[in-house]
Amino acid sequence: MVEMSVAGIALDAASRTPIVLLRDSSGRRQIPIWIDQAQAHNIMAGLQGSTPPRPLSHDLMATLLVVAGLELDRVIIHAIEENTFHAALKLREEGADSDEDDDTDLIDIDARPSDAIALAVRTGSSIWMLEEVVAEASIPVDAEADAADQSAFNRFVDDLSPAALVRHLQDRDNSQGHQDPNR
Numbered sequence: 311m312v313e314m315s316v317a318g319i320a321l322d323a324a325s326r327t328p329i330v331l332l333r334d335s336s337g338r339r340q341i342p343i344w345i346d347q348a349q350a351h352n353i354m355a356g357l358q359g360s361t362p363p364r365p366l367s368h369d370l371m372a373t374l375l376v377v378a379g380l381e382l383d384r385v386i387i388h389a390i391e392e393n394t395f396h397a398a399l400k401l402r403e404e405g406a407d408s409d410e411d412d413d414t415d416l417i418d419i420d421a422r423p424s425d426a427i428a429l430a431v432r433t434g435s436s437i438w439m440l441e442e443v444v445a446e447a448s449i450p451v452d453a454e455a456d457a458a459d460q461s462a463f464n465r466f467v468d469d470l471s472p473a474a475l476v477r478h479l480q481d482r483d484n485s486q487g488h489q490d491p492n493r
Contacts, residue, residue, distance in 0.1 A: 311386070311438045314341070316357060316431060319350050330427060332387075332437065339448035341439065343395055349424035356431030368428040375433070379404045382435040383416060385426040390443050397423040 317333040317340060328350035332341045345353075352368050365373065375382060380401045389396040401417040421429075430437050 312441055312444050314387075314437045314439050314444075316353065316427060316437070318357075319354055330424065332427075332439065333451065334444065334448075338451055339444060340451045341444060341447045342449065343423055343427075345424040349422075349428060352428040353424070353431060356428055368425070368432050371425075371429055372432045375401070376404075380417070382429060382433045384436045384438055385421075385423075385430045387423050387426070387437070387439040387443060389440070390447055395423045395443070395447075397421050397426040399426055399429065 312334050314332040314334060317331040320329045320331055320342070321327070322329055322344065328345050328347060329342045330345050330350070330353055332343065333339070352366055355362065355366060356368065362369070372382075381404050383400045383402040385397055385399060387395055387397045397420075399419040399421050401419065402415065406415055427437060429435070
């Protein structure tokens, strides 16, 4: 899984529809998720930390979690089907030990990604996405850096000879304490 953060809200140039932009921790991949105006407003309000005169839906949800003795452990965006993202809220009873490797004590609730993101922003919870979803839906953030990396890799491969590769592998094995049984 890849931890994501909200990079911001943008508008689709053609349709003027809001898009929430999620970015991976390396800052190299970004995932656009089209949302509606109300969700964009809710996410922006959470990002800005503004307190409206009356609670917005996601403020109400956060309060309900507290009253119920639950906390949002994390959000997981786990699928994309026919251009629709699917997410889940992972809830934990307040005060329960948080063992990231053991999800058996978590309550799993299906959610729209926009609702899940708005709630995560308000509660300070992490947002995660399956690598398969990131790979399918991401757009490069820094095309120049990606092109430079690809060019450097291509130069490395072009300059690599079989003898150099064998030497490199032997040096690596020797530095890690491995012995070649054929020697």
